[in-house]
Amino acid sequence: MRLDEWFLTDEERDNPSTRLTAWSTGNLVRPLVHGATYFAELKAGLDRLGPRDLLLFTDWRGDPDQRLTDTGPGMAAAMAQAARRGALVRGLIWRSHLDALRFSAAENRHLGEDVEAAGGQALLDTRVRIGGSHHQKFVVLRHRGDPAGDVAFLGGVDLCHGRRDDAGHRGDPQPPPMSPEYGERPPWHDAQVAIHGPAVAEVEKVFRERWDDPAPETRQPFRRLRDHLERMDDVPPLPPPRPAPEPAGTHAVQLLRTYPYRRRPYPFAPRGERSVARGYQKVLRRARSFVYLEDQYLWSTDVIEPFAEALEREPELRMIVVVPRHPDQDGWLAAPASLIGRSEALDRLRQAGGDRFAVYDLENHAGTPVYVHAKVCVVDDVWASVGSDNVNLRSWTYDSELSCAVIDEELDPRPPAGGRVFARRLRLMLAAEHLDRDPDDVDELCDPKAAFEAFAESADRLAAWHRGGCRGTRPPGRLRPHSRPEVGRLRKVLALPLYKLAVDPDGRPADLRRAHRF
Template sequence: MPIKPEEWFLTAQERGNPATKLEPWTTGNLVRPLIHGATYFSELKACIDALEKDDLLLFSDWRGDPDERLTEDGPGVAEVMAQASARGALVRGLIWRSHLDKLRFSAAENRHLGEKIEEAGGQALLDTRVRPGGSHHQKFVIVRHDRRPQDDVAFVGGIDLCHSRRDDASHRGDPQAAPMPDVYGERPPWHDVQVAIKGPAVAEVEKVFCERWEDPAPETRQPFRRLRDHFSHMDDVPPLPKPGPPPAPAGPHAVQLLRTYPYRRLAYPFAPLGEFSVARAYGKVLGNARDLVYLEDQYLWSTEVIEPFARALRESPELRMIIVVPRYPDQDGWLAGPASQIGRADALVRLQRAGGDRVAVYDLENHDGVPVYVHAKVCVVDDTWASVGSDNVNLRSWSYDSELSCAVLDHSFARGLRRTLAAEHLDDDDPPEDVFEAFRESADRLESWHESGCKGPRPPGRLRPHPSTELTRWRRRLVYPLYKVAVDPDGRPPALRRSGSF
């Protein structure tokens, strides 16, 4: 039976943001999952290397390291873009200005990337048009050609152009590593996903970039930063070329772009009351779930955000959920670590109360026994609807930071994505159809092997049961304010916050 897009995708009215120029959804697209940063970076480099005079390269990034190599022996991100600019391509970047490096953020790296692009004749904006403590978390790249529109492509997902992301299926880590807790080793193994889009949806991703680029608000309101940007020529905002027509149909996939923009008193002209289509899409799609929800997520926090998942479990007695998360948070320390764990602990308790043994939660390790940091943001519902993006399942991603996700409505794509991920986690190129039981059996075997002191050959697979987190009552009381204010804040307008809706 054909899938009806209006039953799974948000309608224009359900998106709740009439100010945007985005179409509700587009058809005729070809979407391919790019599993791992090494896969994505290699394809991205090939696309940028093919740019010619008057072609267009647009990108948005949360963190960018100018020296991050896109291939093992290849040049860094900044050099690849500079070479494209030297050939006459128009290079434009929206880079989050970021918090301080001493807080394990990337202010210096992001500025250096912007400066390198400026030196090569491109233009980069350090965009801090966010709520206090928020970020521009979107990670996407658009490549459009003046004379070869059939080669136009957009990359959307969770992979930044920065250190630690260029890992592959072996999960030995990126040789250029970003700071992480010691438990992940010197080269933290990194699991991530991006998608490559061809077809009419490329023009929709371009609209997302244009709306932000053309925002008349200054990129920063701090006088020192504005002066520094002026002297480094990073406050110029040249007009973008008029967008070309949408690319011709390229495949069978229906695509909807989902976003988060917070409510701000200095409103976004393209989202005056914010946009919460990521959250709204989950609310609609999970209402259709009957068989299996497969989720990979970096955080999985917040009882408010987890409620649509819990409601789906309560209302569909046959529904099962597989959830893959990191074993350890990306922040350590006496306060930061527990503050990162408190929301997940509450969310998992809520899910298990709703679904019991129909909910299974795992983390990953490589074949050397080193934990793999799960940075992917993937959801597959009933092998019908699949989403890959920058948004995590937490209140920050659903309401406070800017986010962009690509949702695809197609049985073959959704099933193929789920099976590709399962094949890697199980070390089985042809995973069984009952992946819920296959994951459980594989994780139990590996856990038993660890409990035996790792005696005998290591069983295949990379899955381990995710341990529950317990915090003492006094420590929970101590870190809860930090969790609510800094880790997982709420960016909804007052009316939505009062009603508990998005």
């Protein structure tokens, strides 16, 4: 199989200023489903860091006291311990909006302060468009004496409260503020990957490009003065990059990114970069049998169109989407603003796919909705992506994002033929959890039609049990049919400007926006 038929070429990425290679081969990528799984691996990796080893991390939100395991330590303490052992710790943390707006300005600053106090360096990075964010979530660990232990973690999991949930979905003991529908300990479904092999050096390049950006982290005088007084404005050079790790597996990896177009351009992306959008568009043109998607938002008709076109083009194509039942934040205008785009997107996909399109949400065994924060897509059991990007204009054009697309050289021997081991195993791992099935007893779900029907039957049984007053034994499974979100006319009229300007803005250059291109 030719990788350039599935992955973007350098020309198709359309960003000659980046240091990234088109893709790398010889990698081993392991899915880490659930924050508890990821945090346990991250702790083990941090514990192994020694003198002159390298820890690089980016974060959208970071809580210094977020425990990595039940017994700790906190996130900041684990990084500080590595710094005290002589590891070079460098972080790029988004300089968030105010806590009063349910963001994380104070927490992100405190995480940076704790890293600095231990001898590391963390920058509060606001080099974004107005109202935008740095949404990338990755960690790179490089070892001076043990390059075989080098690893990069990336995906949807922030280093903060609420993320350390597991397959039981009882929620993180350190819960975040969320809509009351999710209870006092909001259940949280998320995914990250651990990468070994040459692609680790590619993830490191993403960090280095942002770190080496000569533009100041903020242009606001008060913030610059505060950073200077707290010694958070110095940018020590990184050590020279080490050689890429040796091959470790059979996985080809392509890194896909979003950077917005800015009047003060990024030197590594002068017109921005929209390879996340372009990667999805290219692979969806190849989709023939099955698209499986887990996504936090699923907004915007421009973004949804390549999914709809695939359904219209291929009469045998089936598509399953898993989304949250409710927005993460309540409010008279905030919630409708979050639902407007999804309502339009679901209408378009149902029109395109009819009964070959299905959308579900999740609940735990106590009946509490599970917040779906994962950003996972599997196409035809060949191409799989795990990252920070959501299916909306903000993630495809406005915020910084980073995703890992994987194609396995190894063919899966189970029918139907053509599936690759990594993509198929990832999809079946998620299906087993949502259906309450034994992970070793899901081979029949390799068939797209069987998987589609199994999801529908499980969700219908659970919905019928709820309609019947929850009498008798609860049927297995966590899936519920996702109903079309309804927004009243007045609230929609009032919330529409908020949706367009703040919830799902467009960060493309004007010529691409007019042409509806990415």
